[in-house]
Amino acid sequence: MSMSDPAHPEDATTTPPLDAVDGRTSDELLRVEDLTVSFPTDDGLVQAVRGVSYSVREREVLGIVGESGSGKSVSSMALMGLLPKSARVTGSVYFRGRDVLQLREKHQRALRGSRIAMIFQDPMTALNPVYSIGDQLAEAVLSHHTMPRKKALDRAAEMLDMVGIPQARERLRNYPHEFSGGMRQRVMIAMAVINNPDIIIADEPTTALDVTVQAQILETLIEVKDAVNAAIIMITHDLGVIAGIADRTLVMYAGKPVEVAETGPMFANPRMPYTAGLMGSIPSLEDSTNERLRPIKGTPPSLISLPIGCAFEPRCPLSTAECLETEPPLTETDKPDHVAACHHWQKLAAVDDPTAYFRTESEVGR
Amino acid sequence: MTQTSPAPVSAHDEHVGEHLLEVRDLVMHFPIRGSGFLRRVVGQVQAVSGVSLDLDAGETLGVVGESGCGKSTTGRAILQLHTPTAGSVRWEGKELTELPKQEMQAVRRDLQIVFQDPYASLNPKMPVNDIIAEPLKVHGRYKDGGPARVKELLQLVGLNPEHGNRYPHEFSGGQRQRIGIARALALQPKALILDEPVSALDVSVQAGIINLLEDLQDEFGLAYVFIAHDLSVVRHISDRVAVMYLGKVVETGERDEIYRRPSHPYTQALLSAAPSANPEIEAKRERIILEGDVPSPADPPSGCRFRTRCWKAEEICATEEPELVDRGQGHPVACHFAEELLEVINPDDVTP
Numbered sequence: 001m002s003m004s005d006p007a008h009p010e011d012a013t014t015t016p017p018l019d020a021v022d023g024r025t026s027d028e029l030l031r032v033e034d035l036t037v038s039f040p041t042d043d044g045l046v047q048a049v050r051g052v053s054y055s056v057r058e059r060e061v062l063g064i065v066g067e068s069g070s071g072k073s074v075s076s077m078a079l080m081g082l083l084p085k086s087a088r089v090t091g092s093v094y095f096r097g098r099d100v101l102q103l104r105e106k107h108q109r110a111l112r113g114s115r116i117a118m119i120f121q122d123p124m125t126a127l128n129p130v131y132s133i134g135d136q137l138a139e140a141v142l143s144h145h146t147m148p149r150k151k152a153l154d155r156a157a158e159m160l161d162m163v164g165i166p167q168a169r170e171r172l173r174n175y176p177h178e179f180s181g182g183m184r185q186r187v188m189i190a191m192a193v194i195n196n197p198d199i200i201i202a203d204e205p206t207t208a209l210d211v212t213v214q215a216q217i218l219e220t221l222i223e224v225k226d227a228v229n230a231a232i233i234m235i236t237h238d239l240g241v242i243a244g245i246a247d248r249t250l251v252m253y254a255g256k257p258v259e260v261a262e263t264g265p266m267f268a269n270p271r272m273p274y275t276a277g278l279m280g281s282i283p284s285l286e287d288s289t290n291e292r293l294r295p296i297k298g299t300p301p302s303l304i305s306l307p308i309g310c311a312f313e314p315r316c317p318l319s320t321a322e323c324l325e326t327e328p329p330l331t332e333t334d335k336p337d338h339v340a341a342c343h344h345w346q347k348l349a350a351v352d353d354p355t356a357y358f359r360t361e362s363e364v365g366r
Numbered sequence: 367m368t369q370t371s372p373a374p375v376s377a378h379d380e381h382v383g384e385h386l387l388e389v390r391d392l393v394m395h396f397p398i399r400g401s402g403f404l405r406r407v408v409g410q411v412q413a414v415s416g417v418s419l420d421l422d423a424g425e426t427l428g429v430v431g432e433s434g435c436g437k438s439t440t441g442r443a444i445l446q447l448h449t450p451t452a453g454s455v456r457w458e459g460k461e462l463t464e465l466p467k468q469e470m471q472a473v474r475r476d477l478q479i480v481f482q483d484p485y486a487s488l489n490p491k492m493p494v495n496d497i498i499a500e501p502l503k504v505h506g507r508y509k510d511g512g513p514a515r516v517k518e519l520l521q522l523v524g525l526n527p528e529h530g531n532r533y534p535h536e537f538s539g540g541q542r543q544r545i546g547i548a549r550a551l552a553l554q555p556k557a558l559i560l561d562e563p564v565s566a567l568d569v570s571v572q573a574g575i576i577n578l579l580e581d582l583q584d585e586f587g588l589a590y591v592f593i594a595h596d597l598s599v600v601r602h603i604s605d606r607v608a609v610m611y612l613g614k615v616v617e618t619g620e621r622d623e624i625y626r627r628p629s630h631p632y633t634q635a636l637l638s639a640a641p642s643a644n645p646e647i648e649a650k651r652e653r654i655i656l657e658g659d660v661p662s663p664a665d666p667p668s669g670c671r672f673r674t675r676c677w678k679a680e681e682i683c684a685t686e687e688p689e690l691v692d693r694g695q696g697h698p699v700a701c702h703f704a705e706e707l708l709e710v711i712n713p714d715d716v717t718p
């Protein structure tokens with residue numbers, strides 16, 4: 001598989017050299033600092049994202065996992081500047097040391113779609129039904145590079161071929177509706193990498209797909225990522241997808257990261273009760289022990305009226321008075337590079353099976 | 367339109383007459399109409415093409431497959447919510463496809479269905495008490511102690527009986543699914559058809575519903591047809607499993623037979639593609655990546671319907687439909703070249 005640069009992609013952003021930002025390690029690509037997003041609504045202020053900080057290294061896959069409404073999508077849309085006008089955004093997003101949120105609109109647009117690309121769950125939100133796939137892919141190139149249209153179409157065909165669409169050249173003339181769901185998602189991947197991005201944000205890219213198609217798409221995504229040397233932020237509610245492809249994982253709960261670690265160690269030794277609860281909730285694919293599942297009681301809090309202390313407190317089997325009063329910050333745990341937001345992570349460290357804290361009592365009431 | 371080939375019945379023949387529910391050679395075609403003035407029928411969507419299933423009292427049959435494979439249509443056709451194109455559905459020995467409406471009503475007391483989207487299936491304008499009371503009223507069982515029974519049902523599924531006067535939108539997704547289950551239980555059924563009952567829920571909530579279903583089964587001896595696409599959930603809850611592809615059952619057997627010795631190439635691919643929430647296993651995993659998409663059920667491939675995506679396909683697969691029979695695997699498999707594969711997911715799991 002060969003990748004050719006269209007013109008010189010570095011020219012694409014036409015931005016001045018960057019000031020190095022303190023604390024930036026050499027392979028740090030993106031750093032999000034204290035990002036908050038809120039939406040004023042008739043019912044009150046929805047605090048969708050309440051202080052998200054993380055960094056993404058060159059070429060790594062960072063998984064962001066959490067239940068629906070935890071702020072996964074809103075926080076990544078904020079990076080892309082794709083939020084509705086009503087959204088109030090604070091914090092910083094450093095891309096190669098430069099705060100994207102402070103850039104002028106024009107420079108933001110230059111970054112988006114070239115250095116930072118995005119793939120959505122529903123490709124139809126990003127594909128225009130009235131233009132051919134070839135036109136849309138070529139347009140994606142031409143909006144960031146000056147080159148003959150013919151060359152942009154060549155590039156489009158090359159990308160379709162790379163994502164595994166047979167007869168790529170002929171299919172440039174097809175319209176989105178002429179592709180199956182899986183094929184459309186391949187087109188989206190082609191669109192995302194056509195300008196050789198440094199980072200691809202994929203928001204539930206396979207959630208709407210069947211498992212055999214999901215496997216195809218994830219494989220393609222990883223191949224393509226390696227071909228263009230990009231990093232991926234993989235947003236999903238599916239712990240299986242995370243387990244399969246994420247180098248590191250960030251768990252979101254009620255608008256905040258509650259645990260960040262390398263994926264293997266996090267699954268083996270969760271240090272935040274919510275993470276442990278998620279693990280106890282999924283049945284195993286590989287054994288038939290029939291062990292009872294351990295659900296988390298209740299539901300996530302309203303983002304309009306959050307508890308004062310730990311947002312997980314109402315559902316947490318380990319909660320104490322301290323949890324009611326003060327919100328636990330993300331702090332180092334017993335493992336290196338493994339942070340968790342819990343006053344009592346030691347209690348999880350002290351047992352062999354942290355999921356055992358969760359209830360297994362009968363669900364049948366009397 | 368007639369069926370193209372004899373349905374594979376050999377796997378089931380010997381048991382006829384012994385089960386709570388027996389589905390034989392069930393066919394469900396939906397007409398495709400043209401857009402012209404006459405709206406002539408221009409084709410048939412072959413949603414279900416000769417499905418046979420058995421369900422015993424107190425057991426769970428998992429029906430698994432990807433979207434559009436005919437799982438839900440099978441569930442609805444069993445309950446005669448669709449009138450089957452052909453085939454037989456026997457409930458306690460009674461042939462449902464020929465049953466007068468009145469008698470079918472009586473069968474519905476014993477055989478209920480719960481849908482995926484509790485919100486779509488609950489009347490948003492009705493308080494929950496009324497939603498649960500409805501089946502009691504329809505079957506003339508409300509007058510005698512109805513309100514008390516409704517309270518009892520709410521409590522049974524883990525909801526606060528005091529909240530019965532609230533409306534569906536005031537409940538979370540998981541609670542709404544509990545309401546759907548309470549309504550299905552109102553008439554003390556013997557079996558439930560559960561159509562993707564947890565697919566729309568977040569995992570932490572899903573686990574509570576699965577536990578509830580297991581508890582209710584223990585308590586009342588319910589039988590379940592559990593329709594789902596999530597292979598982990600199906601493994602967890604099922605006693606036996608039927609794997610469907612494009613309107614047909616391609617493999618069926620005891621749960622462990624299917625998961626430990628999948629023998630149909632489609633089952634093998636499906637299991638190998640399913641993501642496991644275990645990074646160690648994922649790192650070692652060799653996936654079978656299928657080519658292409660599922661063909662259209664309006665124009666299914668000849669012979670074996672899986673052949674267009676199958677890495678084992680040979681000439682015979684295009685000309686001859688493989689029967690669903692045991693070819694030495696210990697359970698029925700519809701593949702000319704069925705072969706046990708012992709290491710699809712986790713080699714450590716296999717006890718020789």
Ligand SMILES: Nc1ncnc2c1ncn2[C@@H]1O[C@H](COP(=O)(O)OP(=O)(O)O)[C@@H](O)[C@H]1O
Pocket residue numbers: 039041046048066067068069070071072073074075084303
């Ligand atoms: N435009 C908006 N106005 C008001 N609330 C919003 C808007 N967009 C998202 N939200 C709210 O923000 C919260 C986080 O949403 P989201 O990021 O989509 O979660 P996730 O992707 O984790 O499922 C949710 O409560 C959602 O309803």
Ligand code: SF4
Pocket residue numbers: 272273274310311312313314316317318319320323328341342343344345
């Ligand atoms: S801080 Fe307290 S309530 Fe929050 S997760 Fe930890 S133990 Fe539970």
Ligand SMILES: [Mg+2]
Pocket residue numbers: 072073074203204
């Ligand atoms: Mg989302």
